[in-house]
Amino acid sequence: MPVQGQQQSCSCCTEGKVLDKATNAPVAFATVNVPNTNVYTQTKEDGSFVLTDYCPDRVSISINVLGYKEANFTTTRQDGEIPTYYLEETVASLDEVTVKVEAAKEKGTETIAQSRLSKDDILSNSTQSLAVSLSKLEGVTFASTGTNVQLPIIHGLSGNRILVLNNDIKHAFQNWGSDHAPEIDMNAANGITVIKGAAGVRFGPEALSGAILVEPNPLALYNPFYGRVGAGYQTNGRGYNANAEIGAGGEHFSYFANGSYARIGDRKAPDYNLSNTGKEETAFSLGARYNIDAWDFKVYYSYIDQNLGLLRSSVTRSPDLFINSINADEPIIINPFTYDVKEPNQTTEHQLAKVGIDWRYSNGGKLHFHAGIQQNRRNEFDVRRPEEIPIIILDLVTYEYQLEWEHPDWKGFDGVIGVQYFNQNNDNNPGTLTTPFIPNYNTERVSVFVIETLEVGDDTFEAGVRFDRETNDVRGRETDQDIFRDNYTFTNFTASLGYLWNISDNSSLSTNVGSAFRTPNVAELFSFGQQGYRSTFGLLRFSDDNGTLSTSEVVLLEDSDVDLERGYKLTTEYRTNSENNSHLLTGYVNYIDNFVYERPIGVFGSIRGPQPAFIIDQAEALFIGLDYTWKHNFSERLSSTYGLSYLWSRNIGDDQPLIEQPPISTNLELQWEQGGFWIFDDSTWGLRPSYTFEQFQAPRTVTPESLVEGTVEIDTDSEIFDFIDAPEGYFLLDMQWSFQVKNLGGSITAQNVLNNSYRNYLNEFRYFADEPGINILFSLNYSF
Amino acid sequence: MKTFNQILNFRLIALLFVAVFAASCSNDDDAAPEEENEVEVITSVSLIFTNNADATDVVTATAVDPDGEGIQELQVNDEITLTADATYTLTMAILNALDPADVEDIGEEILEEDDEHQFFFSFTTDVFADPAGNGNFDDAADAINYNDTDDNGNPVGLSTSWTTNAAASTGGSFRVRLQHQPDIKTADTGVNDGDTDFDLTFVLNVQ
Structure with a gap:
């Protein structure tokens, strides 16, 4: 792959993913380069790219591919998160190109099955409870006490075996019985990841069945x-x-x-x-x-x-x-x-x-x-x-x-x-x-x-x-x-x-x-x-x-x-x-x-x-x-x-x-x-x-x-x-x-x-x- | 400049640690929940039948649920054995004895709120000469001799009258239910309206 290091070698790299803004489809073979340097690479079939040994705190890149508008982005290195870059087809109307940041897997959970709900998924029905929103995902369902109180179930287990982390912090509520649901404001969530395996090491023993x-x-x-x-x-x-x-x-x-x-x-x-x-x-x-x-x-x-x-x-x-x-x-x-x-x-x-x-x-x-x-x-x-x-x-x-x-x-x-x-x-x-x-x-x-x-x-x-x-x-x-x-x-x-x-x-x-x-x-x-x-x-x-x-x-x-x-x-x-x-x-x-x-x-x-x-x-x-x-x-x-x-x-x-x-x-x-x-x-x-x-x-x-x-x-x-x-x-x-x-x-x-x-x-x-x-x-x- | 910033930030972290730990430690206590005065708990109900013609002929039958919310089975301690062809006045002793040192008379509370309460009765058909029939569970309009009424003129049942049949009988049943009917009690409300405060069935003999 034609990648050349420019900075001193570092432990990782600059990563990203390039998607079509309208269809969310990956954009392959797009050229990603850092202006005024000779650091460049091409996206793979899944739209992802890696600039090896290039990891400044702030990245300016330019993305170029036939059929799409050339786009320039500047992002800071997002902590543990892989940015997604959206390109717009040249035929489409003039809209701003948006940058979304997609969460990478948390350390300690990289080998565990997980699914994610995006901001758009949440906003389409923002008054639903956390558990009901997540139940769209395979392996996730919910236990309820009526229409307002719902607890997520992952692979048959709920309550104290599923840890809900709101903003990295264990959501501490009256977590007992089936009639107490986590009090989470769905409108404030940027995305929700469900980890469908034992994530207890990373998050604590209550993540026995998932987090x-x-x-x-x-x-x-x-x-x-x-x-x-x-x-x-x-x-x-x-x-x-x-x-x-x-x-x-x-x-x-x-x-x-x-x-x-x-x-x-x-x-x-x-x-x-x-x-x-x-x-x-x-x-x-x-x-x-x-x-x-x-x-x-x-x-x-x-x-x-x-x-x-x-x-x-x-x-x-x-x-x-x-x-x-x-x-x-x-x-x-x-x-x-x-x-x-x-x-x-x-x-x-x-x-x-x-x-x-x-x-x-x-x-x-x-x-x-x-x-x-x-x-x-x-x-x-x-x-x-x-x-x-x-x-x-x-x-x-x-x-x-x-x-x-x-x-x-x-x-x-x-x-x-x-x-x-x-x-x-x-x-x-x-x-x-x-x-x-x-x-x-x-x-x-x-x-x-x-x-x-x-x-x-x-x-x-x-x-x-x-x-x-x-x-x-x-x-x-x-x-x-x-x-x-x-x-x-x-x-x-x-x-x-x-x-x-x-x-x-x-x-x-x-x-x-x-x-x-x-x-x-x-x-x-x-x-x-x-x-x-x-x-x-x-x-x-x-x-x-x-x-x-x-x-x-x-x-x-x-x-x-x-x-x-x-x-x-x-x-x-x-x-x-x-x-x-x-x-x-x-x-x-x-x-x-x-x-x-x-x-x-x-x-x-x-x-x-x-x-x-x-x-x-x-x-x-x-x-x-x-x-x-x-x-x-x-x-x-x-x-x-x-x-x-x-x-x-x-x-x-x-x-x-x-x-x-x-x-x-x-x-x-x-x-x-x-x-x-x-x-x-x-x-x-x-x-x-x-x-x-x-x-x-x-x-x-x-x-x-x-x-x-x-x-x-x-x-x-x-x-x-x-x-x-x-x-x-x-x-x-x-x-x-x-x-x-x-x-x-x-x-x-x-x-x-x-x-x-x-x-x-x-x-x-x-x-x-x-x-x-x-x-x-x-x-x-x-x-x- | 960079070093200065780092020193500054270390201080910030240290300060934060101290502040939050102090906050968490000050919150520790080992107090138990405060004592609560349980309302609406009934652990003991006694039916007291007093012969109108003979004040020494008093028949008492008691049912006890000693642990309240606990799983211990209700104990119906006595059978009701009445004399044939006699008229009795039935009164009740309704108690909360969860705390033996502080036994509460729930009957007083019921009397105070008599416009929200009514006793209903069901018994073996025609075991009494008066009231005849089988009581007012199946139809609230059926005959029961209530001796008391609330401010609205509706029956309460803290005191009722019963005349036994001349014929002896054994192994009958006598069931009493106290219904709590806040805001809904009328002359027509029945045994299934409102919430049940107690519902007890005794064996009834006439001899």
Whole structure:
């Protein structure tokens, strides 16, 4: 390759990718050169280029190829990110050439399967929650509690086994149960990467099954003032939203600010209103960056305030009503449409402040430090007397500090060594008039990790180890208001090993095996009592006496059988691209010993009548699955993408099924890039049929009636069951049209076009109501 | 200039470390959640039947849910055994005894909020001469002899009257349910309106 070094040799290079601005297709054989030097190269078939041994802090390049306008770019070296350069065809109108920065894989995750959601994907439906947006990606789905609360599931696991990193900082929220979702402002996200393997070494033991990286505005330098305003409306729930962003980057300084507001009323299933499913959300974030010589400083602040309604019919204070509700075709309570959110609901306020400092002390050597402070305030309201007083008032304050050293190339090894300190303080505020469901606690964790990468020809090897020492101090109350205390410390060891083989320019094979040991969290250990329609008892809140449950004592962790959750996950990914076809196949095996999960345990007699009860339990579990994506181009403008996710899972210790595991799902996406017509500079049509199968691996059904009548007897050794059958499979059809007129972009998206009634096995409210029916979303974005 | 900047920046980092660590350490405490005064918790209900003709003939049947929210099964401790062909007044003792040192009388709360509460009854058909039938679970308009009414003139049920049949019977059932019906209680609201505060079934004998 005709590349000539100009500067003194450095450990790496200047990389980039050149794409067609209109079609996103790679531009091959374009000449990339640095003006006034003899440094140049040509792009490969995938549009990528590398200027070997050329790595100044600021790069000016010129890109030239027949059929496209010559373009000149100046970018600073983006930290760990590969810039994408967009070229415009010479026939197209005079528009600015835009530069986008695409994130490179994080160190320590290079051999793990990952998928990414771009800014455009997010903006087309910006009021969707994090989990729903990500569920477009193969292998990712979500568990929900109604229409407003959704948790991402990666390869069958959710909750505390998926780490959500917002701006490099672990999003610290009330992460327990299926009714607490991460409070992430989607409008502020620049892109979201899902890592679908054990990423515990890089991010901490909670990334046992994967990690979700929410990237903020990258604060690019040399970026003239830009702004964007957007607004949207949706028919289902009569929701409206608005968002705005501004920013600019100079030689040393850059900044951004954005904000958003959304309000949605009661959603509607095809046959009835879903009463009390509205929400209101306000968010804003700010950031600034200062870059001088080898130093880079970044400061961020973000704020989000949510008020989320939960389906009114999900609260069944009388047990007869629970039985009636789950047997009824329609929810017990259906009221006319309203925007008002009443009990049951959750209000949350989340603030994050972060400081990041990078010091590039030499070529290839870097010190990175960041500190983050988060405050999460949550109030939950229940249908009760007095309903205006929250039943849960929790303040969670979290501090995180991380220092990383990316060392320069050493005998071919490239790596990062880091230390982290994590401190969390959870407090119940008084005045709920009920015994706290979750105790007060302080968690303190110190971690050290090392990750090394070695490239040998077409092969990349990656290995990492991590130690975490975590101490928890817990104080709670029993229902007689006696205080209980517990204090425990665990040292966890996490390791990973990966291999990436670039078979050819068009195909690669990567495989990664990782372990992660996780301490069960405070909610899994200490939950006690009623929340919504169910009573849940944590691992230390019940004892098992020959199959008979007792909840009269709080067991100390050291006196219990509770052990660390130990996970081992193998992920293998094969990619291949040809002219018109690209295939991506991800296979995984995840073995988890002492897997912590929640399951129904029966119906127990209370003074109100029979009450459905759930316990947190541990089991030896195995998950084996496959994600497949096949993209085919029929022509330059017409393409299809087919996706399939399959997961087999089982409690192999007791040879029983697990509960609430994702069923098989498959989808097809057809896309027609119409190009320009009439006043439109660009127009794209999409059609997305999808089918989700019935979960054939669901546990047996034991109705609450049969438990009340005593025709079925359950003890802790009995086989797992559910109160109702897994819902049938369902077909959904979505459609989208998006367009661009000069600086104005917009889209019309129709979800569940056929207005099908269905229930989702992964929605906890499947006991009570159907999913929402047809929804048409209109969105407009104006950039300047 | 460069060296100066570096020194300056090191100081900044050091300062930042100190500041944030100080902030995090000052937040540590080991306080337990404050004591909460549980509302709406009922752990013990006693039905007290007093013979109108003989004040010493008092039949008490108690059901206890000693651990409240805990999983321990409800204990129905007594059967109700009434004398045939006698008229009784039924009153109730409704308690929260989660904290034995501070037993609360929930009956008082119900009396204060009697316009939001109503007791409903269901029993073996015709075990009583008055009221006849099987109670007002299936139809709120069915006969029950309420002795008390709220400010709106609707029945409450903290006190009710019962006349047993002359014929003896054993193994019948007597079910009482207290419904909480805030803002919705009317003369027509029934056993499925509102939320259930308690719902208990006893064995009923007449001899």
